[in-house]
Amino acid sequence: KNEVEQSPQNLTAQEGEFITINCSYSVGISALHWLQQHPGGGIVSLFMLSSGKKKHGRLIATINIQEKHSSLHITASHPRDSAVYICAFLSYNTDKLIFGTGTRLQVFP
Amino acid sequence: EAQVTQNPRYLITVTGKKLTVTCSQNMNHEYMSWYRQDPGLGLRQIYYSMNVEVTDKGDVPEGYKVSRKEKRNFPLILESPSPNQTSLYFCASSFLEAFTDTQYFGPGTRLTVL
Numbered sequence: 001k002n003e004v005e006q007s008p009q010n011l012t013a014q015e016g017e018f019i020t021i022n023c024s025y026s027v028g029i030s031a032l033h034w035l036q037q038h039p040g041g042g043i044v045s046l047f048m049l050s051s052g053k054k055k056h057g058r059l060i061a062t063i064n065i066q067e068k069h070s071s072l073h074i075t076a077s078h079p080r081d082s083a084v085y086i087c088a089f090l091s092y093n094t095d096k097l098i099f100g101t102g103t104r105l106q107v108f109p
Numbered sequence: 110e111a112q113v114t115q116n117p118r119y120l121i122t123v124t125g126k127k128l129t130v131t132c133s134q135n136m137n138h139e140y141m142s143w144y145r146q147d148p149g150l151g152l153r154q155i156y157y158s159m160n161v162e163v164t165d166k167g168d169v170p171e172g173y174k175v176s177r178k179e180k181r182n183f184p185l186i187l188e189s190p191s192p193n194q195t196s197l198y199f200c201a202s203s204f205l206e207a208f209t210d211t212q213y214f215g216p217g218t219r220l221t222v223l
Contacts (some may be wrong), residue, residue, distance in 0.1 A: 043214040
């Protein structure tokens with residue numbers, strides 16, 4: 001079984017729509033990160049969370065450690081949200097860094 | 110401004126010609142690391158450093174070297190580049206070890222080895 005699965009792989013939305021991106025994992029972790037990779041290639045760290053929920057502007061990240069699942073939500077999506085969103089974490093089972101393969105989001109006006 | 114810088118941003122070279130990609134951070138971070146990103150494979154860690162003079166291999170270290178002589182700098186060295194090292198490379202830093210703390214990424218270096 002893959003240690004991490006992100007869904008969907010690709011997502012197209014109209015401006016204003018509510019977006020949800022999912023990350024499921026199978027190993028023990030202490031914290032999960034959501035990264036945003038812009039079309040130009042640069043990577044920005046959006047959230048690091050180990051429990052509950054965090055909010056930054058229109059972005060909300062949630063994690064359920066027991067269910068080994070995290071979601072990234074974007075409210076009132078905008079074309080500038082178009083990017084690849086990647087979940088990542090350190091597995092304390094293997095002490096190995098694991099990255100999701102990313103969700104490519106395109107938001108059209 | 111807090112930042113991680115990488116140079117060069119783009120590089121086209123030929124097989125076997127030694128090259129160095131520089132990485133520098135101005136946040137006094139102890140942890141620095143290098144990643145490569147390839148289509149379909151995502152990000153993979155090459156090398157990391159917990160502090161000055163302390164480096165260790167990541168998942169894909171073959172064909173790469175690093176050094177950490179100063180806290181702020183963490184260059185990536187390809188002694189004899191090969192076409193399979195064509196990739197997008199990112200340097201990142203944080204106060205604490207990998208992904209136990211917020212990561213700050215450099216802008217990326219797109220390397221093509223002919």
